[in-house]
Amino acid sequence: MTDTDTKALLPAGLRDLLPPEAAVEAGVVERLVSHFAAFGYDRVKPPLIEFEESLLAGTGAATAMQTFRVMDPVSQRMLGVRADMTIQVARIATTRLRNDPRPLRLSYAGQVLRVKGSQLRPERQFSQAGIELIGVDTAAADAEAVVLMAAALQAVGVADLSVDLNLPTLVPAVCDELGLTEAQRADARRALDQKDAAAVADLGGRAADLLGALLKAAGTAEHAMTALAAIALPAAAAAERDRLAQVLALVRADLPGVTLTVDPVENRGFEYHTGVSFSIFAKGARGELGRGGRYMAGLGNGHGFEPAVGGTLFLDTVLGVTPRPQPRRRLYVPAGAGQAERAKLAAAGWTVIAGLEPVEDPMAEAARLRCGHAWVNGTAHELAS
Amino acid sequence: MTDTDTKALLPAGLRDLLPPEAAVEAGVVERLVSHFAAFGYDRVKPPLIEFEESLLAGTGAATAMQTFRVMDPVSQRMLGVRADMTIQVARIATTRLRNDPRPLRLSYAGQVLRVKGSQLRPERQFSQAGIELIGVDTAAADAEAVVLMAAALQAVGVADLSVDLNLPTLVPAVCDELGLTEAQRADARRALDQKDAAAVADLGGRAADLLGALLKAAGTAEHAMTALAAIALPAAAAAERDRLAQVLALVRADLPGVTLTVDPVENRGFEYHTGVSFSIFAKGARGELGRGGRYMAGLGNGHGFEPAVGGTLFLDTVLGVTPRPQPRRRLYVPAGAGQAERAKLAAAGWTVIAGLEPVEDPMAEAARLRCGHAWVNGTAHELAS
Numbered sequence: 149m150t151d152t153d154t155k156a157l158l159p160a161g162l163r164d165l166l167p168p169e170a171a172v173e174a175g176v177v178e179r180l181v182s183h184f185a186a187f188g189y190d191r192v193k194p195p196l197i198e199f200e201e202s203l204l205a206g207t208g209a210a211t212a213m214q215t216f217r218v219m220d221p222v223s224q225r226m227l228g229v230r231a232d233m234t235i236q237v238a239r240i241a242t243t244r245l246r247n248d249p250r251p252l253r254l255s256y257a258g259q260v261l262r263v264k265g266s267q268l269r270p271e272r273q274f275s276q277a278g279i280e281l282i283g284v285d286t287a288a289a290d291a292e293a294v295v296l297m298a299a300a301l302q303a304v305g306v307a308d309l310s311v312d313l314n315l316p317t318l319v320p321a322v323c324d325e326l327g328l329t330e331a332q333r334a335d336a337r338r339a340l341d342q343k344d345a346a347a348v349a350d351l352g353g354r355a356a357d358l359l360g361a362l363l364k365a366a367g368t369a370e371h372a373m374t375a376l377a378a379i380a381l382p383a384a385a386a387a388e389r390d391r392l393a394q395v396l397a398l399v400r401a402d403l404p405g406v407t408l409t410v411d412p413v414e415n416r417g418f419e420y421h422t423g424v425s426f427s428i429f430a431k432g433a434r435g436e437l438g439r440g441g442r443y444m445a446g447l448g449n450g451h452g453f454e455p456a457v458g459g460t461l462f463l464d465t466v467l468g469v470t471p472r473p474q475p476r477r478r479l480y481v482p483a484g485a486g487q488a489e490r491a492k493l494a495a496a497g498w499t500v501i502a503g504l505e506p507v508e509d510p511m512a513e514a515a516r517l518r519c520g521h522a523w524v525n526g527t528a529h530e531l532a533s
Numbered sequence: 534m535t536d537t538d539t540k541a542l543l544p545a546g547l548r549d550l551l552p553p554e555a556a557v558e559a560g561v562v563e564r565l566v567s568h569f570a571a572f573g574y575d576r577v578k579p580p581l582i583e584f585e586e587s588l589l590a591g592t593g594a595a596t597a598m599q600t601f602r603v604m605d606p607v608s609q610r611m612l613g614v615r616a617d618m619t620i621q622v623a624r625i626a627t628t629r630l631r632n633d634p635r636p637l638r639l640s641y642a643g644q645v646l647r648v649k650g651s652q653l654r655p656e657r658q659f660s661q662a663g664i665e666l667i668g669v670d671t672a673a674a675d676a677e678a679v680v681l682m683a684a685a686l687q688a689v690g691v692a693d694l695s696v697d698l699n700l701p702t703l704v705p706a707v708c709d710e711l712g713l714t715e716a717q718r719a720d721a722r723r724a725l726d727q728k729d730a731a732a733v734a735d736l737g738g739r740a741a742d743l744l745g746a747l748l749k750a751a752g753t754a755e756h757a758m759t760a761l762a763a764i765a766l767p768a769a770a771a772a773e774r775d776r777l778a779q780v781l782a783l784v785r786a787d788l789p790g791v792t793l794t795v796d797p798v799e800n801r802g803f804e805y806h807t808g809v810s811f812s813i814f815a816k817g818a819r820g821e822l823g824r825g826g827r828y829m830a831g832l833g834n835g836h837g838f839e840p841a842v843g844g845t846l847f848l849d850t851v852l853g854v855t856p857r858p859q860p861r862r863r864l865y866v867p868a869g870a871g872q873a874e875r876a877k878l879a880a881a882g883w884t885v886i887a888g889l890e891p892v893e894d895p896m897a898e899a900a901r902l903r904c905g906h907a908w909v910n911g912t913a914h915e916l917a918s
Contacts, residue, residue, distance in 0.1 A: 158583055158584070159607065160607050164577060165577065167575035168575065170578035171576040173578065190553065190556065191553075192549060195543065196644055198544060199542075217603070218601045218614075239542065244549060249901050251889060273580050273582075288889040402872035476571075483673065502572065502573070504669055504671055504677065505673060516634050
């Protein structure tokens with residue numbers, strides 16, 4: 149069987165994690181979640197599947213096209229396999245934990261499935277870990293989410309982080325103020341998404357001036373905030389700019405070593421966000437390590453909404469820039485040693501590879517089993533390499 | 534909203550794990566898998582869904598009725614959501630890791646979904662952790678699987694373990710030797726499953742004698758092995774009895790504090806097993822903590838089969854008898870403290886609950902946020918309880 153045959157055993161976008169990657173991923177997830185816990189984010193674990201209408205309620209609507217559905221023979225209702233965990237955590241916060249004091253801090257880690265991968269991310273199963281800070285709508289809360297996500301990445305050894313801050317509601321606020329038609333808005337959105345300054349200029353009038361200035365403001369946080377300050381924004385948009393400035397100041401103070409950039413017209417992937425949003429990058433990483441932002445948490449439908457800010461880390465990308473732990477040393481222990489002896493060696497830090505039957509040459513058997521040492525006469529003998 | 538309303542948010546058999554249960558479960562899983570790793574069982578992580586034909590190949594056929602299916606729009610083929618991980622690990626062993634030296638030791642942990650719960654286990658999502666020892670067919674391998682599973686449970690604090698050993702192939706071997714018809718076999722199986730000695734006697738002839746004696750042999754390992762030794766078993770069945778005796782001797786030596794029982798006619802849930810099988814129980818547990826046994830690993834279909842022995846732990850039951858870790862102490866740190874100060878307190882073992890805005894009475898705010906201490910003037914003040 150060729151390697152191609154082996155790969156074809158799984159559908160496109162799905163894969164097996166083999167040793168040591170599976171253990172490394174699990175270890176990094178636990179360290180991230182422990183970091184979240186140390187700052188008061190308590191873990192919740194929603195199920196892999198639930199009623200479609202719960203998964204797609206509120207902000208979940210954005211995942212409708214990405215959600216695998218199955219019919220539930222028990223309830224005779226449609227279930228969805230989660231494509232994202234934020235909506236589930238928001239459901240827990242606004243129902244089961246509705247009586248817990250606010251701000252409510254929750255964390256999660258788990259697998260999500262998507263019907264189709266994208267060109268940038270062909271995977272269809274993702275390992276995610278993230279946080280939600282629910283019940284407050286302040287710059288301090290926005291900043292806490294950004295800082296915690298970045299600090300957790302630093303805690304697992306990711307270096308050279310940068311955070312890009314966005315304001316996906318800024319452009320709509322400007323368009324509202326200018327009274328643009330739906331068609332004009334769509335043109336503006338397309339031009340901004342493509343960072344096409346000429347097309348923005350073609351919008352003409354005050355839209356061309358204001359949106360062109362916003363487009364040019366993208367860059368380092370210093371550049372962006374100076375440029376934004378110079379723009380005569382309508383009141384609602386100006387309030388958003390001021391909030392971003394507050395968040396930036398708090399994040400800068402708490403993350404002195406992290407590069408901060410601002411793109412005030414970035415919108416993609418932030419469709420359901422209602423305020424400051426962010427993406428985290430690192431030197432050498434394939435794409436963003438995580439993203440998050442402000443949104444309204446809740447199922448609606450009588451259960452109410454609450455202001456929230458949260459973020460998700462994508463483990464496949466994170467693992468690409470996380471230093472590998474030193475593997476434990478493998479020790480071949482020939483058959484006949486008892487469990488007590490093996491347990492003592494394991495407790496001493498060895499990975500104990502027990503022989504299941506007597507062998508003539510323990511050193512050769514150790515080599516065959518990829519051990520660096522063999523346990524002979526009560527001593528760990530290192531194999532000649 | 535009443536608590537009933539809240540529960541009805543999820544389909545029957547599915548649930549949210551809330552704080553602190555979600556964190557406790559994740560911690561126990563990681564400790565179990567670490568224990569497996571210390572004895573050379575390397576973690577693998579197969580995807581949640583894969584081609585139905587892979588999931589249901591070989592021993593996977595037993596899970597066909599329990600597997601959720603979805604249509605894959607990418608491959609236009611049917612996918613299954615795994616109802617068990619053993620078949621996936623066996624697939625990895627016999628394909629991707631086919632060139633790794635044997636015995637191959639693999640571990641896994643993850644979620645599985647079932648279409649319907651049983652009366653005994655209404656849950657439809659299970660958290661599992663387990664091991665597979667692939668490529669050897671010896672009593673030592675059987676014993677290693679039993680010992681490792683039990684020792685891992687002891688390592689996470691489960692006390693008063695007992696292991697029930699079974700030989701699901703013994704009764705079929707006896708029936709073969711006696712030349713029973715299909716109808717007679719079905720009668721015998723039903724009588725034995727119901728532990729109905731009268732119905733076994735009704736089988737008449739040598740079947741009544743032999744199967745009746747096997748039924749009476751169930752009990753403590755000492756009783757069972759003495760009783761089995763006294764039965765004039767046909768050759769194939771006698772060989773199975775001898776293998777069981779070898780496994781028992783090895784397990785007894787390695788697990789001196791664990792109660793061992795033998796039920797030579799137990800068959801339920803071991804449909805695909807080909808040799809010694811086992812279930813693990815603990816005092817006070819709701820049902821079995823785990824089970825396992827010998828089987829043939831592989832997809833068939835040109836990829837070959839290998840002898841294997843493995844076992845799975847059911848986390849919901851395990852958590853019911855695992856001591857809870859001491860929770861970290863929660864410290865309210867008023868707004869204004871910097872990230873450096875908060876990080877130092879977290880590193881010192883506190884769960885840091887940051888204030889997001891100034892408050893007049895930090896002690897009252899700490900109490901509202903369920904903290905036992907508040908950080909005031911550089912000191913952790915304990916709240917009056």
